[in-house]
Amino acid sequence: MTERRPVLAVIGAGPAGLAAALAAASRGVRVVLVDSAPSVGGQFYRQPVPGPGARRSQMLAHQRRTWDRLRAGLDVHLTAGRVTHLSDRHVWCVERESGRFVVHALLGPAQEESAAVRADAVLLATGGYEKVLPFPGWTLPGVVTAGGAQALSKGGLSLPGRVAVVAGSGPLLLPVATGLAAAGTRVVALIETAAPAAFARQARTWATTPVKLAEGAVHAARLLRRRTSVMSRHMVVEAHGEDRVESVTVTAVGADGRPAPGSERRIVCDLLAVGHGLLPHTDLAEGLGCRLDGASVRVDDEQRTDVPGVWAAGEATGIGGADLSLAEGHIAGRSAAARLTGTAPDPRGWARAARTRTRLRTFFAALESAYGEPPARWPEQVTDDTVVCRCEEVTAGAVREAVAELGAGDLRTVKLLTRAGMGWCQGRVCEPGVAGVAGCALAPARRLLARPVPLGVLAAPADPTPPQ
Amino acid sequence: MVVGAGTVGAACALYAARAGLEVILVDRGPVAGGTTGAGEGNLLVSDKEPGPELRLALLSLRLWQELARDGLARAFEYEAKGGLVVASTPDALASLTDLAAGQRAAGVDAVPVDAHELRDLEPHLAAGLAGGMLYPQDAQVMPALAAAHLVRASGARLETGRTVTRILRGPDGAVRGVRTDRGDLRAPAVVNAAGTWGGDVAALAGVALPVLPRRGFVLVTEPLPPRVRHKVYAADYVADVASDSAALQTSPVVEGTAAGPVLVGASRERVGFDRSFSLPAVRALAAGATRLFPFLEHVRAMRAYAGFRPYMPDHLPAVGPDPRVPGLFHACGHEGAGIGLATGTGLLIAQCLAGGSPELDLSPLRPDRFDDPGHPDRHTEEAAPWIR
Numbered sequence: 001m002t003e004r005r006p007v008l009a010v011i012g013a014g015p016a017g018l019a020a021a022l023a024a025a026s027r028g029v030r031v032v033l034v035d036s037a038p039s040v041g042g043q044f045y046r047q048p049v050p051g052p053g054a055r056r057s058q059m060l061a062h063q064r065r066t067w068d069r070l071r072a073g074l075d076v077h078l079t080a081g082r083v084t085h086l087s088d089r090h091v092w093c094v095e096r097e098s099g100r101f102v103v104h105a106l107l108g109p110a111q112e113e114s115a116a117v118r119a120d121a122v123l124l125a126t127g128g129y130e131k132v133l134p135f136p137g138w139t140l141p142g143v144v145t146a147g148g149a150q151a152l153s154k155g156g157l158s159l160p161g162r163v164a165v166v167a168g169s170g171p172l173l174l175p176v177a178t179g180l181a182a183a184g185t186r187v188v189a190l191i192e193t194a195a196p197a198a199f200a201r202q203a204r205t206w207a208t209t210p211v212k213l214a215e216g217a218v219h220a221a222r223l224l225r226r227r228t229s230v231m232s233r234h235m236v237v238e239a240h241g242e243d244r245v246e247s248v249t250v251t252a253v254g255a256d257g258r259p260a261p262g263s264e265r266r267i268v269c270d271l272l273a274v275g276h277g278l279l280p281h282t283d284l285a286e287g288l289g290c291r292l293d294g295a296s297v298r299v300d301d302e303q304r305t306d307v308p309g310v311w312a313a314g315e316a317t318g319i320g321g322a323d324l325s326l327a328e329g330h331i332a333g334r335s336a337a338a339r340l341t342g343t344a345p346d347p348r349g350w351a352r353a354a355r356t357r358t359r360l361r362t363f364f365a366a367l368e369s370a371y372g373e374p375p376a377r378w379p380e381q382v383t384d385d386t387v388v389c390r391c392e393e394v395t396a397g398a399v400r401e402a403v404a405e406l407g408a409g410d411l412r413t414v415k416l417l418t419r420a421g422m423g424w425c426q427g428r429v430c431e432p433g434v435a436g437v438a439g440c441a442l443a444p445a446r447r448l449l450a451r452p453v454p455l456g457v458l459a460a461p462a463d464p465t466p467p468q
Numbered sequence: 469m470v471v472g473a474g475t476v477g478a479a480c481a482l483y484a485a486r487a488g489l490e491v492i493l494v495d496r497g498p499v500a501g502g503t504t505g506a507g508e509g510n511l512l513v514s515d516k517e518p519g520p521e522l523r524l525a526l527l528s529l530r531l532w533q534e535l536a537r538d539g540l541a542r543a544f545e546y547e548a549k550g551g552l553v554v555a556s557t558p559d560a561l562a563s564l565t566d567l568a569a570g571q572r573a574a575g576v577d578a579v580p581v582d583a584h585e586l587r588d589l590e591p592h593l594a595a596g597l598a599g600g601m602l603y604p605q606d607a608q609v610m611p612a613l614a615a616a617h618l619v620r621a622s623g624a625r626l627e628t629g630r631t632v633t634r635i636l637r638g639p640d641g642a643v644r645g646v647r648t649d650r651g652d653l654r655a656p657a658v659v660n661a662a663g664t665w666g667g668d669v670a671a672l673a674g675v676a677l678p679v680l681p682r683r684g685f686v687l688v689t690e691p692l693p694p695r696v697r698h699k700v701y702a703a704d705y706v707a708d709v710a711s712d713s714a715a716l717q718t719s720p721v722v723e724g725t726a727a728g729p730v731l732v733g734a735s736r737e738r739v740g741f742d743r744s745f746s747l748p749a750v751r752a753l754a755a756g757a758t759r760l761f762p763f764l765e766h767v768r769a770m771r772a773y774a775g776f777r778p779y780m781p782d783h784l785p786a787v788g789p790d791p792r793v794p795g796l797f798h799a800c801g802h803e804g805a806g807i808g809l810a811t812g813t814g815l816l817i818a819q820c821l822a823g824g825s826p827e828l829d830l831s832p833l834r835p836d837r838f839d840d841p842g843h844p845d846r847h848t849e850e851a852a853p854w855i856r
């Protein structure tokens with residue numbers, strides 16, 4: 001009888017998960033790659049929906065080369081049976097079971113049936129989700145998140161507007177504007193809260209950093225220069241329209257973080273894409289009891305969490321772009337393989353990836369402080385009648401009352417006293433906004449179920465099947 | 469001075485203020501940031517055996533009703549919906565009937581329900597049940613809102629974000645106030661309403677109070693149109709061969725809420741303060757709920773959350789003055805019933821504070837009862853059959 005190969009379950013098939021899967025599968029480990037999407041790629045390598053009218057993917061040359069390498073490597077392992085890709089699996093819980101793990105996932109798209117896989121270790125590569133902040137008019141049709149707009153334009157789907165404004169903060173706005181423009185939308189303005197100096201420094205940093213990402217920045221800048229007015233140190237304070245967005249009010253941001261008096265202007269548009277960066281997905285990690293660092297899963301140099309047998313990589317451990325996710329995934333995959341096969345992990349083997357990781361983490365930390373934050377006083381623009389939690393229809397006024405008059409003092413008690421964050425999205429959309437309006441810190445939400453699960457499934461989850 | 473702004477501390481503040489005392493309410497976090505914000509708001513008499521806890525529950529329910537009548541019903545979502553306990557076998561029904569007889573003698577309304585009448589009360593209930601018992605007094609509140617609105621109604625001076633680090637005592641040993649991380653607060657009487665952390669606060673005054681955490685999970689479903697009308701749970705007859713005792717075991721309470729979601733809770737485990745997810749606990753909740761209401765199989769749980777009930781070895785709270793420290797009062801350790809028992813606890817504490825005699829006999833709840841070497845529960849851990 002041959003010895004059983006140890007099994008590593010990699011959750012998330014974006015850049016981090018793919019890099020991890022390849023690294024581990026090449027080193028004697030059986031990998032089960034679980035992802036909720038129909039195909040691999042994650043946020044970044046999201047594949048256009050095939051079919052007539054599908055647009056050409058907007059990946060840049062170097063990105064396409066990396067993607068082709070990942071794809072080819074994966075195909076080799078899939079054929080050899082070293083990697084199994086389980087698509088359309090929404091993981092709702094990872095269970096610890098006497099030193100091993102059971103990954104429970106609902107089968108998509110209906111998510112009514114559950115399947116389970118047993119593994120010796122798990123690697124969380126679940127990426128991030130978008131940070132959304134409320135403002136008057138943000139619930140109008142035609143107002144979308146930056147990532148949503150990006151997904152639509154990448155997916156070759158029809159966009160909900162022809163004339164777009166892209167607004168917010170953080171390094172994702174450029175690629176989003178580029179994507180929209182390439183998909184045939186007229187991007188009339190890019191509204192950015194960072195100061196012009198920071199913005200220019202940013203473009204320069206991106207161009208001089210060895211990070212391949214810089215290509216994208218240069219590319220975007222070129223594209224945008226043609227027909228988009230870039231307004232730095234500005235913000236959208238309101239979206240107007242009857243049945244859908246028809247225009248937005250934009251103001252300059254004064255030194256005090258408030259709108260500069262007299263600087264308002266209206267811009268006509270029928271699509272507003274707003275984004276304030278990403279937040280790490282930590283639900284599964286929290287269910288496992290992994291320690292967090294702020295909003296991210298805490299990991300050591302080998303990308304191990306503090307729970308034995310659990311690794312994490314990519315955006316789940318902090319925001320930093322696709323290349324950082326690749327580097328972290330690679331390290332995590334190698335470390336897991338070494339530990340699972342009983343060999344001592346050798347950091348010299350992944351020295352290059354570690355250098356990339358250090359450089360990109362430093363780079364993004366600087367980026368975040370120079371560039372990532374919305375204006376400090378943005379909550380003041382949120383009028384009392386603005387709905388801040390859409391699922392439960394809670395207004396900013398109700399949140400303020402809970403704090404001022406009922407003794408709420410953190411996100412959890414605000415939620416308990418107002419129901420903000422208790423609906424379908426479980427606060428994934430509204431938490432940053434509610435925290436801002438309440439004036440309290442954005443604490444991790446502890447969503448122990450990563451997905452809504454039918455009680456029948458919870459009562460009798462499927463038994464784990466051995467990987468095929 | 470009340471330490472702890474959970475439901476119990478809030479009720480102490482309210483009744484103390486009504487008794488004419490000046491009240492300061494201090495908490496290291498916000499209002500309802502402790503177990504109050506992590507549990508459910510069942511106000512039950514149905515699950516209590518005759519004895520001191522049931523007497524406290526009956527008093528508390530009456531007070532909750534009064535508060536609701538005084539105009540707070542909407543504010544804390546009070547609903548007098550009644551509880552329905554069902555039995556799946558004739559044996560279970562027989563012991564339920566026995567229990568109800570004792571409860572009735574203690575002042576509880578308990579109305580037998582025949583098997584064929586169950587569906588009139590709860591149309592979506594599973595088929596084949598042996599019968600049940602309707603408890604019209606069972607009610608519910610939204611715990612966090614209850615705490616917040618009781619605090620507001622008390623008019624107490626609220627000091628949130630202040631951690632009590634010491635109980636100050638004079639040369640005679642009597643309490644003089646508390647030290648907090650942001651300065652001293654003076655008061656001749658201190659009420660320990662620190663819930664699961666009540667043992668730590670007692671230790672700050674140099675006395676032992678064995679309050680321990682017991683974890684519980686609650687499941688919350690997606691919002692539904694109203695389908696579950698009462699608080700429904702199953703009473704199952706369990707013959708424990710080993711201990712030669714026959715106990716009645718209960719399954720999780722299933723109930724609809726005003727906002728739409730159905731709540732299923734709660735599990736009970738002694739695992740310290742471990743917050744990580746426990747699939748076996750949640751699985752048991754889901755299984756119990758779907759056995760009672762088969763339609764729930766296809767309804768999604770949106771979230772699961774955990775809290776830590778404050779329990780004491782004999783499953784009774786500590787309520788009343790501490791004879792070891794003049795001026796120190798305890799109001800903690802209510803385990804899985806602290807919301808239900810909060811109002812009675814608050815009133816009794818206020819009566820003690822005001823120097824009168826409390827309207828219930830507090831001796832079974834004496835805070836120093838575990839000092840007595842002869843106390844039967846001094847060393848026992850798990851005694852009560854109630855696993856909800």
Ligand SMILES: Cc1cc2nc3c(=O)[nH]c(=O)nc-3n(C[C@H](O)[C@H](O)[C@H](O)COP(=O)(O)OP(=O)(O)OC[C@H]3O[C@@H](n4cnc5c(N)ncnc54)[C@H](O)[C@@H]3O)c2cc1C
Nearest residue numbers: 012014015016036042043044091126127150314315321322
């Ligand atoms: C609008 C936008 C533009 C961007 N532009 C750029 C750019 O130009 N350059 C750049 O470098 N980066 C860019 N990024 C960032 C880039 O997308 C991320 O850095 C990268 O995708 C992170 O990789 P990851 O593997 O950590 O996570 P992801 O790519 O997010 O992959 C995570 C995967 O996990 C899956 N998953 C999550 N939870 C579960 C679960 N419970 N069950 C099953 N599967 C699950 C998801 O479906 C997803 O496939 C952009 C991001 C956005 C949103």
Ligand SMILES: Cc1cc2nc3c(=O)[nH]c(=O)nc-3n(C[C@H](O)[C@H](O)[C@H](O)COP(=O)(O)OP(=O)(O)OC[C@H]3O[C@@H](n4cnc5c(N)ncnc54)[C@H](O)[C@@H]3O)c2cc1C
Nearest residue numbers: 472474476502503504507510632663684775805806807808
């Ligand atoms: C899952 C679950 C379900 C439940 N269901 C029900 C139910 O249906 N019905 C029911 O009646 N009960 C239920 N309970 C039990 C109920 O929640 C508790 O008994 C009750 O909340 C206890 O309230 P409390 O005010 O004593 O404690 P808490 O609400 O915990 O308040 C104690 C407060 O003391 C503060 N504190 C602690 N130490 C200090 C310090 N040193 N300085 C300052 N402040 C301090 C804390 O911050 C906290 O706010 C349930 C519990 C759980 C976990």
